[in-house]
Amino acid sequence: MMGRRVDGWRDGVRVALLVGLGALPLLGPALWNGYPLFFFDSFEYVPLPFTGELPVYRTAGYGLFAWIGRLTGSLWPIIVVQCLLVAFVLLAFARAVAGGARVGACYAVLLATAAVGGLPWYTGQVMADGLTGAVILGLLTLLLFRDRLPRSWAVVVTAVVALGIASHTSHIGIAGGLLLLALATVALGHLRPGRLPPVRTGLPAMALAAGLMLAAGANWTVTGRLFLVQPSTVQTLALFVENGLAARYLDEVCPGREPPPHALCAYRGALPHSANEFLWGHSPFRALGGWDGLRPEAEAIVDGVRSRYPGALLWQSVRFTARQFAMMKLGDGLVPMQFLMRDPMAAHYPAELAAFEAARQQRGEIGFALWNPVLQGLWWGGLGGLVLLAAGFWRAGCRRQTLLALAVLAALGGNAFICGALSNPNHRYQGRLAWMPVALVGLLLTAGAGRATTTAPGSGPLCGEGERRRVG
Structure with missing residues (x-):
């Protein structure tokens, strides 16, 4: 023992x-x-x-x-x-x-x-x-x-x-x-x-x-x-801004409608090209209420994208998965x-x-x-x-x-x-x-x-x- x-x-x-x-x-x-x-x-x-x-x-x-x-x-x-x-x-x-x-x-x-x-x-x-x-x-x-x-x-x-x-x-x-x-x-x-x-x-x-x-x-x-987990709809909207589906959706639903169906319609020609820039950089994100104020609008746009473009969304998911798989540089954010x-x-x-x-x-x-x-x-x-x-x-x-x-x-x-x-x-x-x-x-x-x-x-x-x- x-x-x-x-x-x-x-x-x-x-x-x-x-x-x-x-x-x-x-x-x-x-x-x-x-x-x-x-x-x-x-x-x-x-x-x-x-x-x-x-x-x-x-x-x-x-x-x-x-x-x-x-x-x-x-x-x-x-x-x-x-x-x-x-x-x-x-x-x-x-x-x-x-x-x-x-x-x-x-x-x-x-x-x-x-x-x-x-x-x-x-x-x-x-x-x-x-x-x-x-x-x-x-x-x-x-x-x-x-x-x-x-x-x-x-x-x-x-x-x-x-x-x-x-x-x-x-x-x-x-x-x-x-x-x-x-x-x-x-x-x-x-x-x-x-x-x-x-x-x-x-x-x-x-x-x-x-x-x-x-x-x-x-x-x-x-x-x-x-x-x-907290609701992530605003983050999903940022993803759709980066993959272009948010702009595609806004280009279809915004023109010729008064009042515009979404506040983001006023900025559809000036959306940034990345989710990070949309959330943290120079974008309409804060002007539209930030994380809390933008949530109802984000939910409506995200639902609209998912219902209108399921095939494109699937393709973008595959493309972004492959893109992420190849991205691994050190120093990101340091x-x-x-x-x-x-x-x-x-x-x-x-x-x-x-x-x-x-x-x-x-x-x-x-x-x-x-x-x-x-x-x-x-x-x-x-x-x-x-x-x-x-x-x-x-x-x-x-x-x-x-x-x-x-x-x-x-x-x-x-x-x-x-x-x-x-x-x-x-x-x-x-x-x-x-x-x-x-x-x-x-x-x-x-x-x-x-x-x-x-x-x-x-x-x-x-x-x-x-x-x-x-x-x-």
């Missing part, structure tokens, strides 16, 4: 050291910057625990992290906690995929490829985007490799996934889509016994349910109303933020105002001109490698690895659809996952190199004979 306790204590210390060491590269850009990084939306999350004001069209779930700042009097603990949580999920994922062999090497490869792929530029922001990859890999660990994790690890992964789901509405859609695919795989496995490995949906379903409850609970705490963040910093974190103003971001010293071409190559090369590995795994009967590669591809596509077709394409949406394809390829190659495998020429590293017998 005493020996088991000592071994358990040693394992706990070892895990804590690995997670702590893994968090360091994830913190790297923020440490180099001299202060946590900010995106435009950070302006609404940083004051949330103090003001109780809900960010526009967003969930208050990320306020769970923002409260860490208020409780500690500093914004540094927010991103430190983020990096520790992501590092733990990466370690658990490496352990599960490696199956106990070469875990340290697999973890190091994951961290290195994630760093080169830009993940630390998101984990170092006071934003939820750094958690997106952890939600995906955490869910896939629970779905496909639950048998390779101790119970305590699985519980922690479930909790991290739930927190990630609650922190951003796009995470709800990604997690829900992966769970639906998992249920479909389970059903297919019942139809074709022995052809597919077990897929365990219990803990992933609990993580999704807990994430939804946390998100709704955070919204209730802030507003006194119980709801999951510009000087004094005009937004100085007042909240002075009001709520005055002791850190000097560090904020001295940070490289505020001095305009962050650039990615040389890094982004490399990132593009890693993205497309990683995607090609995943496809080749999935084909090789399938031919060798390694169904679990095949499902992993296909599920990551599906998650990347789902992220592009949710963010590109339902919101509007932005480089940061796919950029937060640009590291994942090459990281998974590196992990699978490293894990495969440590196993006794028999491979066909050109098929790549495959699963061991024992697993082929189990699933074949």
Whole structure:
């Protein structure tokens, strides 16, 4: 009994050291910057625990992290906690995929490829985007490799996934889509016994349910109303402005009618060419009432577009999904933020105002001109490698690895659809996952190199004979 306790204590210390060491590269850009990084939306999350004001069209779930700042009097603990949580999920994922062999090497490869792929530029922001990859890999660990994790690890992964789901509405859609695919795989496995490995949906379903409850609970705490997401009709109108369907609709319904059916008719010849410009730039958005005042008109125009142009809307959704899938430049929004963040910093974190103003971001010293071409190559090369590995795994009967590669591809596509077709394409949406394809390829190659495998020429590293017998 005493020996088991000592071994358990040693394992706990070892895990804590690995997670702590893994968090360091994830913190790297923020440490180099001299202060946590900010995106435009950070302006609404940083004051949330103090003001109780809900960010526009967003969930208050990320306020769970923002409260860490208020409780500690500093914004540094927010991103430190983020990096520790992501590092733990990466370690658990490496352990599960490696199956106990070469875990340290697999973890190091994951961290290195994630760093080169830009993940630390998101984990170092006071934003939820750094958690997106952890939600995906955490869910896939629970779905496909639950048998390779101790119970305590699985519980922690479930909790991290739930927190990630609650922190951003796009995470709800990604997690829900992966769970639906998992249920479909389970059903297919019942139809074709022995052809597919077990897929365990219990803990992933609990993580999704807990994430939804946390998100709704955070919204209730802030507003006194119980709801999951805010109405997004105005944001959808902005999307239709960008894809041209709003202008097409207004050109059909506005001419020759007095009074005009929509106030936006007066501006139909001067609509901007992007959703961001419509919502945040020089546009009639504020003149027409902003988020609240424009909502009734937005609902009418959105309904009109959907009823008149279903085919065009479907095509634009496909086009914007593909467009988002290819957009992943680093540096989106990492510009000087004094005009937004100085007042909240002075009001709520005055002791850190000097560090904020001295940070490289505020001095305009962050650039990615040389890094982004490399990132593009890693993205497309990683995607090609995943496809080749999935084909090789399938031919060798390694169904679990095949499902992993296909599920990551599906998650990347789902992220592009949710963010590109339902919101509007932005480089940061796919950029937060640009590291994942090459990281998974590196992990699978490293894990495969440590196993006794028999491979066909050109098929790549495959699963061991024992697993082929189990699933074949």
